Amino acid sequence: MTAIVLDGRAVAARLRARVRDQAMAAGIVPSLAVVMVGEDAASRLYVRNKTRAAAEAGFREQTIILSADISEAGLLAVVRRLNDDPGVDGILVQLPLPSQIRPQAVIEAIDPGKDVDGFHPVNAGRLAIGRPALIPCTPKGVMTMLREAGVAVAGARAVVLGRSSIVGRPMAALLTLADATVTLAHSRTRDLAAECRRAEILIAAVGRAELVRGDWVAPGAAVIDVGINRTADGRLVGDVAFAEALPHAGWISPVPGGVGPMTIASLLENTLAAALARRGVVVGCPA
Ligand code: GUN
Numbered sequence: 702m703t704a705i706v707l708d709g710r711a712v713a714a715r716l717r718a719r720v721r722d723q724a725m726a727a728g729i730v731p732s733l734a735v736v737m738v739g740e741d742a743a744s745r746l747y748v749r750n751k752t753r754a755a756a757e758a759g760f761r762e763q764t765i766i767l768s769a770d771i772s773e774a775g776l777l778a779v780v781r782r783l784n785d786d787p788g789v790d791g792i793l794v795q796l797p798l799p800s801q802i803r804p805q806a807v808i809e810a811i812d813p814g815k816d817v818d819g820f821h822p823v824n825a826g827r828l829a830i831g832r833p834a835l836i837p838c839t840p841k842g843v844m845t846m847l848r849e850a851g852v853a854v855a856g857a858r859a860v861v862l863g864r865s866s867i868v869g870r871p872m873a874a875l876l877t878l879a880d881a882t883v884t885l886a887h888s889r890t891r892d893l894a895a896e897c898r899r900a901e902i903l904i905a906a907v908g909r910a911e912l913v914r915g916d917w918v919a920p921g922a923a924v925i926d927v928g929i930n931r932t933a934d935g936r937l938v939g940d941v942a943f944a945e946a947l948p949h950a951g952w953i954s955p956v957p958g959g960v961g962p963m964t965i966a967s968l969l970e971n972t973l974a975a976a977l978a979r980r981g982v983v984v985g986c987p988a
Contacts (some may be wrong), residue, residue, distance in 0.1 A: 702814045702921065702948060702949070702950075702951070702988065703887070703947060703948055704872060704924070704946070704947050704948075704949075704950035704951055704952055704953040705850065705924075705951065705952045705953075706947075706952075706953060706954075706955055706981065707846055707850055707952055707953065707954040707955070707959060708958065709842075709846065709856060709954060709955075709958055709959040709960055709961065709962045710958050710962045710964075712845065712846060712849050712963065712968075713842075713962035713963050713965065713966040714962075716845060716963075716966040716967075716969075716970070717754060717757065717758055717965075717966050717969055718968055720758050720966070720969045720973050721757075721758040721759050723973060724758065724760070724973050724976070726760065727802060727977060727982070729977070729980065730759065730760065731760045731761070731790045731791065731972045731973050731975070731976035732760060732762070732763075732788055732789050732790045732791070732972075733751075733752070733755045733760055733761070733762045733763075733789075733790065733791040733793065733817065733968075733972045734762075734763050734764075734765065734783050734786075734792050734793070735748050735751060735762070735763070735764045735765070735787045735793045735795060736764075736767065736776070736779060736780070736783075736792070736793070736794045736795065737765070737766050737767070737795045738766075738767045738768075738769060738771060738776060738794075738795075738798055738799060738802065739767075739768070739769030739799060740766075740769065740830060741797075744795050744797075747795065747883050748764060748795050748932050749753050750965055751778070751965055751968055751981045752764050754965045754966070754968070754969060755882055755968075755969060755972065760969070760972060761788075765779060767779065769799055770799070770876075771799075771802075772801065772802075772879045773801060773802045773803060773806060773892050776794075776798075776802055776807060777806065777807065777810050777889065780792065780807060780810045780811055781810065783815070784810075784811065784812040784815065787820075790815060790972060790975045790976035790979055791813065791815055791817035791924040791968075791971065791972035791975045791976070792811050792816065792817065792862065793817055793818050793968070794808075794811070794817045794818075795809050795876070797848070805889065808820045808821055808822075809821060809822065811988065813835070814978060814979060815975055815979075816835050816968075816975075816976060817835060817838075817968060817971040817972050817975055818835075818837060818838065818968075818971075819834065819835040819836045819837040819841075819871070819971065820837065820866070820867065821835075823835070825866065825870075825871070828871055828874050828875070829874055830987050835971050835974065835975060836871065836875065836956055836967075836971070837867055837868070837871045838964045838965070838967035838968045838971060839867065839868050839872075839906075839927060839960060839963075839964045839967070840868055840871045840875050841875070841967040841970070841971070842860070842874035842960060842963025842964045842966060842967040843872060843875075843904060843925050843927065843960060843963065843965065844875050844876075844879065845963060845966075846954065846959075846960070846963055847923060847925070849903070850923070850952050852902065852923045852952060854876065854879040854880065854881050854902065855879060855880035855881070855900050856881070856882070857881045857882070857898055857901040858881070858882050858884075858899055858901045858902070859876045859882065859883045859884070859900060859901070859902040859903075859904070860883075860884045860886055860897055860899065860900035860902070860904070861873045861876070861883065861884070861885050861886065861897055861904045861906065862886050862893070862903070862904065862905045862906060862907050862912075862913070862940065863886075863887060863905070863906035863907040863908070863927075864885055864887045864957065865906065868888070868906040868927055869885060869894065869904075869906050870885070871930060871984075872904055872906065873885045876902070876904075876906070877914040881902065884896055884899075884900075885934070887907075888907075888950070893917075894914070894916075894917045895931070897913060897917040897918065897919075898916075898917060898919050899919065899920065900922055901921075901922055902923045902925075903917075903918065903919075903922050903923070903924045903925070903940050903954075904927065905924070905925070905926050905927060905928055905939065905940035906927035906928065906940065907928065907929070907940050908928055908929075908930060908940065909930070909937055909938075909940055910930035910932055911930075911939070911940070911941065911942040911943075912928075912930070912940050912941075913926075913940055913941040913942060914942050914945055914946075915942060915944075915945025915946050915947075915948070915949055916945075917946075918941075918946045918949040918950050920951075920952035921950070922949070922950050922951060922952075923951055923952040923953075924941055924946055924952065924953040924954070924985055925951070925953075925954045925959070926939035926940055926941040926943070926953070926954050926955070926956050926959055926960065926976060927939075927940065927960050927968070928940030928956065929957070929961065930943070930955060937957055939954075939955075939956030939958060939959070941956075943955060943956070
C-alpha cells in the first residue's frame, strides 16, 4: 500500500476562498490585528504569511511591530487598546515573546471574543466542554484536513503525540468531541511505538525530527504531521519519517505543504467567526 499524500496547500486554498465568499455573502469585512514584538526573522515570515492571507481574503489587516525591549505593561496596554477598538475583530500576538514578558499574562489579557488563536483560558475551557469557542488554528486545521480527506473519525482509535496547550491538548479535545477514542501520549509515555501502532489516526506534534518511524504506523492509518524541524544538514522535516511511513499509512500529510497552510486558513475562519459573533451571529459548536 502507498498512502494518499494530503495536499494541505490545495485544501487550504479552497478553504480560504470559501471564507472570502462567506464574508462577502454576509456583507462584512473582518479585521485582523497582529502584534509582533521584536524583529525575529522566523516570526516576521509567519506574520507576513498570516496578514497576506487575510488581505487576499478581503479582510482588513494591520501589523503592529513593537520594540524587543517593550515592557509587559506596555504590551498589555496595546492589547487593551485593540480589545476596546470596535474596528478590530481578531487579535493575535505572535509567540514567542521576549523573556521580560509572561506569555500567559498577554494571552489572558486578550478579549476572548477576539482571541483568534483560541489560546485564552475561556476558549480552552469552552472547547473542553464542547461549547462554541474560538479553536486553536493548528488542531482546527488538522480536523478540516481529516474531514476533507474522508477519514472516519467517529469510533476510531486516535493517538496524539504531544500535550502542548497550542496543539496536543486541543487536538485531543477536538477528536474526543468528534467521537474518536483518544490517547494523549507524551515524553513520559511508556513504549511510544506500541501506542502509535494501535492508532488508526496518528497526530504527531512533539517537535522531534522524524521521531515516528515507519514501523510505528499501523497499516492504513491516517498520519498527520504537525512538526516542523530543521535537521543538522539543513533539511526541513516533520515529526514523522515520511519516506518510511509512506508504504504503511493510508493517508499522510507532508512537511512542508501539509498542516502549515491549514493553520493559516483556520486563522481566517476564526477571524470571520469572531467578526460574525461580534455582529450577533452565533458561532457553531466545535465538533
Ligand atoms: N508562533 C508560532 N505559532 C504560533 C501561533 O499559532 N500563534 C501565535 N500567536 N504565535 C505563534
